[in-house]
Amino acid sequence: MIDSNSHYDLVVIGGTPGGIACAVRAAREGLRVLLVNHTQHLGGFITSGAGGWETPCDYLRSPLYAEMITGAAEYYRDTYGENSPQHRAALPNPDNRFHIERPKVEPRVAEMLFEQMVAREKTLTVLKGYYVASAERDGAKLTAVSLKELHPESGAGVPPASSSEAGETPAPPHTLRITARTFADGTYEGDLAAAAGVPCQIGREPRSRYNEPHAGVIYSTERPHTPDQSRFPQDAVAGRLNIRSFPHATGPLRHPDSTGEGDSAVMAYNYRLILTKNPANRIPIQKPKNYDPDAHKKASNGSYVPSLPNVIADRPNVVPNIPNEKIGWNGGRLIGPHNAYPTADWPERERISRHYLDTMLSLLWFYQNDPAARECDRDYWKDYGLAADEFIDNQNLPYEIYVREARRLIGRYVFTEHDALPVPAFARIHAGARTPIHPDSVATTDWPIDSVACIERSSGPGAHPDGIFFLAEESRPAQVPYRTLLPQGLDNLLVPVALSASHVGWGPIRLEPVWMQTGEAAGLAAVLAQKHDTTPTALDPDQLLRGLVERHTMISFFNDVDPASTEPWIPAVQYLGTKGFFATYDAYPHEPLTSATADCWAKAFTALLTCDTSDDASLVASAAAHSLPANEPTKPSAAAAAIVASTLGEFASKLRTALSNKNLDTEPLEAAKRALGLRCEEPLPRSAACQLIYETLGAIKTRKRT
Template sequence: MYRKADVVVIGGTPSGIACAVRCAGEGLNVILVNLTDHLGGVMGSGLGVTDTLYDGFRAPIYETFIQSVREYYKKSYGENSEQYAACYSKRKLHFEPHVAELVFTRMLEAESRISVLYRYYPVSVEQVRRKLTAVTIRSFDDGAPIRLEADAFVDASHEGDLAAAAGVEMRAGRESRGEYDEPHAGKIFTQTGGGKYPRDAVEGLLNLEPFAGTTQQIFSGSTGEGDNAFQAYNFRVCLTCNPVNRVYPSKPDSYDKTLYLGIVEKPEDNRGRTHVLRTHLMLGDGSWRLKSHIPNDKLTWNDPLLLGAQLEYPNAGWERRKEIIREHADFALGMLYFLQNDEAVGPDVRQEALRWGLPKDEFIDNGHFPYELLVREGRRMVGRYTFTEHDGILASGLNRAPVHSDSIGIAEWPISSHDCTADRRPGSSNDGVLMLSESTRPSQIPYRSLLPQNVDNLLVTICLSCSHIGWGTLRLEPVFMHLGESAAYAIALAAGQGIPPGKLDADKLVRKLAENQVMVSFFNEFDMATRHNWVPAVQYFGTKGFFADYDAKPEEILDRHTFSIWAGAFGSLLAGSPNPLETARKLHRERERSRDAEPVNRIEFHRMIEDELVIRGFQGLQAHPDQNASTPLRRGEACFMLYRLLLAIPN
């Protein structure tokens, strides 16, 4: 069987859906290939929350999802209902799995240019030099394979099978500390302390919700050695305490109570067990209560991590992956059964556990259990740029993370990792556990991180190019949706020019994104819904080093010294030799001189820019002053005027 489209997207994940919807909106025909019968990936399989510390408008498709879910609860239950109040709090969206699936399904059904194929996975590709020409997909139900032709392909899956089939270099596991000089890479033992972080957010200097807890101790034995370990997997089991909607799970056929005894043992007695046993029910002293945090008396249970069982998954075939998925399902259901029924568990713990069960109105055709395993970390591409720990923390000589001129999105979740192995040191968490909420800062994600080295018409939006530690801030669904939409704009822009996305001028892509409300630079004062003409310009120049921190100060008067640096950077940009990081560092280094400098008026602005134009060989262009030539210029206005001039310069 054979089919053809402009774009083939592998993965009905939130990232894949965002990519498909935007491609269709740009006039491209799309085939979306989904692994299961149900759309939405882990957001439709129990995740229940948008893990983010930022509640601003970051990208249109993601914002559409947010508002559609909120509208669902408002219309279904009323504006003053508990459900509507519960669906959004602390800068996060909280939702039931079936609601996420419904919203994603409606988003796809609204686009006539999208065809969805369910229960298929990629098995091989056809390639001519640096371009894929077709991918063959196979049915989980033993149907005939389908050959899909397209001009562009997107791997938006957690498995990365399309990229791997295309011969893209992939890796799984942890890099050593020395490979990218990452302080927290490789084997590491830590302990997380209390408090809220980063302190900048607590003090109101950073427009993020502070995170409770941060890594405060690093223990001996943290060698930094690389290995094949990575974050453990689990099902995000949706539970309810509503007796009318609650059903208790049966004991799995493979049930083995010895797997769970660590829950009721002291940590020193549990040392060396092969599985991590971490649950809110560990205290067992009557002081705890599990709390609903998604609407309709539900929660998403994140505790039953099955260490070791994840290691084969990334590079395994689907027959073996099915076995691994079954092991994780049995482990989660077995843990719940143990907590509810075993006499080794204290009576108060059993009583609390029995308050919770599987919801009858979720996953109705799957025994009320999630459809998809949370593949928390798998293959990672080795692409044209590798995003590392350094990209998510303060850069040397700056009060912000590094600047990337080809930024196509942002990340802001604390660099973090769940357990990688069951090894531990006295007093430490399991090997690999991290929460760098104090040192993480909003980062820019380069377009190059989505591009394979050897293929020009393939974009990878989930298994993108990053280190294990870099993955720790990228690994959230809001980021994946953001990147999916950015990838779609890249494909559409390249198609309009008759070139593959890997040959696209990244600067034009950054402009396209900024002009279409896709965030490429994080700032404290505004988001992409802000209605000012300078917003795209400030976003764009945020990728060119015009800001040494996260304060754009668009309404403040521009000083002469800052503008002299901007003018030089603008000239270098015109000459094709920008150095964003050095520009930002110079602004930071000379900030005291900027504070004492006089304001710039419009006459001075035009004179300095015209000097740069002449120096760079653009004598035919002039930046004529307007009627208010003698008035001081605001920073946002200056960016807008520079941006308008940039667009007037012939390619």
């Protein structure tokens, strides 16, 4: 029973995938958790029409994300059979490396899996149909939140079709006051962060703020297809980057129209309708009560800009091959009304959302029925209807609008465009260079730096509308610092969804797989903070990183390291990927450690022994990566004869010297060396060298704490 003044170890506001991951991880580790959601349906966009997981990376990047992917695949296998169309759709397509061949899941199945996930945790309480109305602070501590019932008249947590329209007086909303040791904001809108009074940003920063080329008002052009390239990035197509490729990318900006001026505009919203042609599961599209015959003039069909070359302009933007003969329609983007949404109250947000939904239904009805519709549109859409088995308590319509961007925290680190681009200093030395290395990384991005339109204006033919960019060629997988989850001036609030990023930096962040990682990291941070009687902001990030990698979370992307693998060296390589031991995305774990790299790693090990602050750790990581031998090993097996390998004995001697010079006990090193089970005269694999460093550092840090 939830009463006013109930107390929890952790209160999570927002039943998004990131919020759920935060709550479940904390509960699974023993905390008493309350998860609050404003509707009756958990899962956010994933259960409101996403149709799958938007990621070009196939890795099972974190434990709870892995549970969702494998849970869906097992459900379809058990229900429809091994290798059935449904089962195959739920898995990444191994034969086609195009990004749209990522794992798919029906919204109803995703919701079922989320419900099962939370139900398994006996210390997790879920409160549906409530939103945060206000928050109480005592200096740098958040002490309580007031929760208000969203739709007391319907009891459904969704906008009623009914009572107010029928002239009935709505029932007064029920309110609750809840206290907790730690709070987390898992909403897309950053509502708890705003209620707590921490700094947030809405809209686009000017170019001058963070020196981002794509900040502010911009008009991008399309990167043309050539005989040599029709998918992006080229490194993925060529097999040098282990992610899926995209069919288009934007190129140079149009000047002088791209002024870089800041404003309050955010990415356009829309609904993602789940449609089917299957007569046995199809609800025909009815003419909306608020039908707008001009909807086709106001809302994008999700198509690319017709005037741009080498792009199929009339191809509707859909998520194909959702299990059971469904698609997700990603059209109907109205540019403009969404900009009032981030700071609006819930009644106004629902009015805005309904406007978008009516526009989308009007657009679909127009395509199917209006003589003015183009023949190609009518032919494509004529047989589609709403899926009868989806959103069955909401007229087969998604529960939530697709909020691409709302408030963004201004935290203790701001993730910007630069964080998702290769470091220029690394790129001058290393082919396939990494993005910036963050010693407190808790998650990874893999989606390109991107934005859909923000304002309805154009600079003329040949350029996208204001705000659109899709840097599929330049972007690379990036590390997300723990500091982006931490607000300024408040010590016990974590913000794993509306986290700290610029508008341009937001593009790679804003995907559910990333948020499931940051959410799970936030949940573990709350656990460790309570265990060590501290706050999330005072928590040693190293403890959090070790907890994440030992649970098989990907905090460093590698082409050749699957974070879900049970190989004993996986945590070590993941961890050292945040410390500057790798300047590229290739770990070459099974290749011999060369003498040159051994020298560099020993120096980095020495620096880490006395590294106490985040700033120090960042400098150490950057310096370590910059000092690595250029492009070694590029083709290690082929060049093995020319490589001077380091043995276990030689490398351990370098580390022993480092410990002795710092007056530190060498026993942790000797214990780690014995655990490897290798002979001292044997060439040392890079993976084993990482294990040696990881275990030694861990033991030394544990001794320091005790």
